[in-house]
Amino acid sequence: MTSKSMLLSISLAAAAALASGAVSARTEIQNKGSDTLVNVAQSWAEQYGKINPDVAVAVSGGGSGTGIAALINGTVDIANASRKMKDKEIAEAKAKGHDPVEHVVGYDALAIFVNKSFPLDSLSIPELAKIYGRGGGATKWSDLGITIPGCKDEIVVVSRQNNSGTYAYFQEAVLGDKGKFRQGTLDMHGSKDVADLVEKTPCAIGYSGLAYATDHLKTLCISTEKGKPCVKPTEETAFDGTYPIARPLMMYTDGKPKADVKKYMEWIMSDVGQCIVAKEGYAPVKKVTCK
Amino acid sequence: MANSNTAPGVSVTAGGAAAFDRRNFDWYVDKAVQAIVFLCGISAIIFVLGIFVFVTKEGVGFIFEHMNVREFFLTPYWFPSDADDPEFGILALMAGTASVTGLAMLVAIPFSLGAAIYIAEFASGKTRETLKVLVELLAAIPSVVWGFIGLVIMNPLIIKWFDVPVGLCVLNAGIILGLMAAPIMTSIAEDALKAVPDRYREAAEAMGATRWQVTYKVVLPAAKNGLLGGVLLGVGRGFGETMAVLMATGHAVNIPDSIFDSVRALTATIAAELGETVVGGEHYQALFTIGILLFLVTFIVNLSADLIVRGIRKG
Numbered sequence: 001m002t003s004k005s006m007l008l009s010i011s012l013a014a015a016a017a018l019a020s021g022a023v024s025a026r027t028e029i030q031n032k033g034s035d036t037l038v039n040v041a042q043s044w045a046e047q048y049g050k051i052n053p054d055v056a057v058a059v060s061g062g063g064s065g066t067g068i069a070a071l072i073n074g075t076v077d078i079a080n081a082s083r084k085m086k087d088k089e090i091a092e093a094k095a096k097g098h099d100p101v102e103h104v105v106g107y108d109a110l111a112i113f114v115n116k117s118f119p120l121d122s123l124s125i126p127e128l129a130k131i132y133g134r135g136g137g138a139t140k141w142s143d144l145g146i147t148i149p150g151c152k153d154e155i156v157v158v159s160r161q162n163n164s165g166t167y168a169y170f171q172e173a174v175l176g177d178k179g180k181f182r183q184g185t186l187d188m189h190g191s192k193d194v195a196d197l198v199e200k201t202p203c204a205i206g207y208s209g210l211a212y213a214t215d216h217l218k219t220l221c222i223s224t225e226k227g228k229p230c231v232k233p234t235e236e237t238a239f240d241g242t243y244p245i246a247r248p249l250m251m252y253t254d255g256k257p258k259a260d261v262k263k264y265m266e267w268i269m270s271d272v273g274q275c276i277v278a279k280e281g282y283a284p285v286k287k288v289t290c291k
Numbered sequence: 292m293a294n295s296n297t298a299p300g301v302s303v304t305a306g307g308a309a310a311f312d313r314r315n316f317d318w319y320v321d322k323a324v325q326a327i328v329f330l331c332g333i334s335a336i337i338f339v340l341g342i343f344v345f346v347t348k349e350g351v352g353f354i355f356e357h358m359n360v361r362e363f364f365l366t367p368y369w370f371p372s373d374a375d376d377p378e379f380g381i382l383a384l385m386a387g388t389a390s391v392t393g394l395a396m397l398v399a400i401p402f403s404l405g406a407a408i409y410i411a412e413f414a415s416g417k418t419r420e421t422l423k424v425l426v427e428l429l430a431a432i433p434s435v436v437w438g439f440i441g442l443v444i445m446n447p448l449i450i451k452w453f454d455v456p457v458g459l460c461v462l463n464a465g466i467i468l469g470l471m472a473a474p475i476m477t478s479i480a481e482d483a484l485k486a487v488p489d490r491y492r493e494a495a496e497a498m499g500a501t502r503w504q505v506t507y508k509v510v511l512p513a514a515k516n517g518l519l520g521g522v523l524l525g526v527g528r529g530f531g532e533t534m535a536v537l538m539a540t541g542h543a544v545n546i547p548d549s550i551f552d553s554v555r556a557l558t559a560t561i562a563a564e565l566g567e568t569v570v571g572g573e574h575y576q577a578l579f580t581i582g583i584l585l586f587l588v589t590f591i592v593n594l595s596a597d598l599i600v601r602g603i604r605k606g
Contacts, residue, residue, distance in 0.1 A: 073570050
C-alpha cells in the first residue's frame with residue numbers, strides 16, 4: 001500500500017466512524033465495585049466481549065463502597081455491590097441527579113475461614129459475634145474453649161477495609177443492627193488477602209465470599225446457635241437461604257438501563273450469564289443447566 | 292540556596308547608553324532564562340500554597356460541621372463508614388503513626404549517625420566514594436518495594452523469631468521505615484560533619500588526640516545542629532511515609548501495647564479509604580482533615596529542621 005492510499009483509507013475510516021457516531025463505534029461500559037463480585041464481573045466482561053466485540057466492559061474492584069461512591073459521583077455505568085445501598089447513599093445519589101436501580105445478579109454464602117489446624121468444623125453466629133464484636137468478650141481462643149495447635153491462644157481477627165460490602169454485610173448479619181466491630185482487627189484490602197493471611201496464620205479467623213475458599217483453608221459450617229445443627233456454605237444453601245449468612249449480590253445502574261447497558265444486563269441475567277456466576281463459585285438467581 | 296534575581300551589573304557598566312547598546316541576542320537569552328528560572332523558583336511556593344488551600348477547602352467542612360474535637364483526638368474508634376453511627380476518632384491512628392515513627396528513629400539514628408561518622412571521618416578514597424553511592428542507592432528504592440520486603444520477608448521472620456501470631460506489626464514497620472529514613476539522615480549528617488572546618492580537626496590532632504577523640508570531642512559538638520536537623524528530616528520522612536507503612540503495619544485500628552501489635556497509620560488510612568468515599572461526604576472530609584493535620588505536623592517538623600540547620604551555617 002502506498003502512503004497516499006494509506007492516508008486515504010485512514011481518512012475514510014475516520015469519516016465512517018464520525019458518520020456512524022455512537023451506533024457502531026466501540027462503546028465502553030464502566031463497571032466497578034465489589035471485590036466479591038470482581039471475578040464474576042471480569043468473566044462476564046470477557047465472554048461478552050467475545051460475542052459483542054463492539055462493546056468493551058471495563059471492570060475494576062475496590063469494594064462495594066468504591067462502586068457505589070463512583071455511581072453517586074457519576075463515573076460508572078454499573079456499580080457492583082455485595083450489600084444493599086444505604087438510604088443515605090441513595091439520598092446522596094438523588095441529590096447529585098442519579099437514580100440507582102438495583103439488580104440482583106446472584107447469591108453468595110459468606111464463608112468463615114480458619115486455618116487448617118483449627119480443631120473444630122463449626123462455629124455459631126453468637127460465637128462469631130463474641131470474636132468480632134466490640135465488647136464481645138472473646139480475645140483468646142480459650143475464651144471459647146478452643147485450643148489450636150501451633151497457636152498461643154490470641155485470636156488474630158481478620159476483617160476487611162471499612163468500605164467493603166462484605167464488611168458491611170458481616171456487621172449487619174453477625175453483629176446485628178447496633179453491633180460494632182471491635183478494635184484491632186486486621187483490615188485486609190481484598191478477599192484474597194484475607195484468605196492468604198488465614199492460610200498462613202494458625203490463630204486467625206476471617207470471612208469473605210465463598211468463591212475465595214480454597215483447599216488450603218478450612219471453611220466452617222455455621223449454626224445460628226451453639227448446639228443447633230450447622231449448615232455448610234455452598235451454592236445450594238446460599239440459593240435456598242438455609243445458610244444463615246447468605247446474601248444477594250447486586251448491580252446498580254443509574255436509572256433503568258438503556259441501550260448497550262440494557263443489553264449487557266439482559267445477557268447477565270440470561271442462562272449464559274448465570275452459568276458464569278455458578279462457574280465462579282456463587283449461586284445463580286435461577287435454576288440453570290450449564291455445560 | 293537563596294536564589295538572587297539581580298541582573299549582573301548590566302546598567303551600571305554601560306557608560307554611554309546610545310553609544311553602546313547591550314541588547315544583543317545574548318542579552319535577550321539572559322533575560323528569558325532569568326524569567327524562566329524565576330518562575331521555576333516561585334512555582335514551589337505556588338504549589339505548596341495551592342495544595343494547602345485545596346486540602347483545607349476539602350477538609351474544613353468537617354471541622355466546622357461534624358467534628359467533635361474531643362471525639363476526634365481523644366477516642367480510638369475509627370469506624371467512619373458505619374451507616375447509623377459513624378465514629379471519627381483518630382487517637383489510635385495517631386498512636387500507630389507515633390509508635391512506628393518512634394521505633395523507626397530508634398533504628399535509624401544509630402545507623403545513620405554511625406554511617407555518617409564513618410564516611411566523613413574515618414573512610415577515605417575509594418571506600419568513601421563507594422559508600423556514598425550505595426547510600427544514595429538505598430535512598431532511591433521505591434517505598435512500595437520496602438513495603439513488599441516488610442510483607443514477604445520480614446513478616447515470616449518475625450513470626451518465626453519471636454513466636455507471635457502475625458508479623459505485620461509496629462516492629463516490622465519500624466524497621467522498614469528506619470531503613471528508609473536512614474539514607475537521607477546519613478547524607479544530611481555527613482554534610483553536617485563535612486561542614487566542620489578542617490582546622491578544628493588539625494588543631495585537635497596537634498594536641499595529640501586520636502581519631503575518635505577528635506570526632507567525639509570536637510567534630511560532633513561542632514556539627515550537632517546539622518545532625519539534629521538531619522534527624523528531624525528523618526522524622527518528617529517517617530511521618531509522611533504511606534505505602535510501606537500501609538503494607539507492613541497490618542492495618543489494624545489499635546493502640547499498641549507492645550511492638551508486636553498491629554497498628555494503622557494516619558497516612559495509610561487516607562491512602563486506603565480516600566478513593567472509596569463519596570466526594571464531599573462526611574468520611575471524605577474527615578480524611579482531608581487528617582490530611583490537614585499531617586500537613587501541619589510535617590510542615591512544623593521540616594521547618595524546625597531547616598531553621599536548626601541554618602543555625603549552624605550562621606554560628
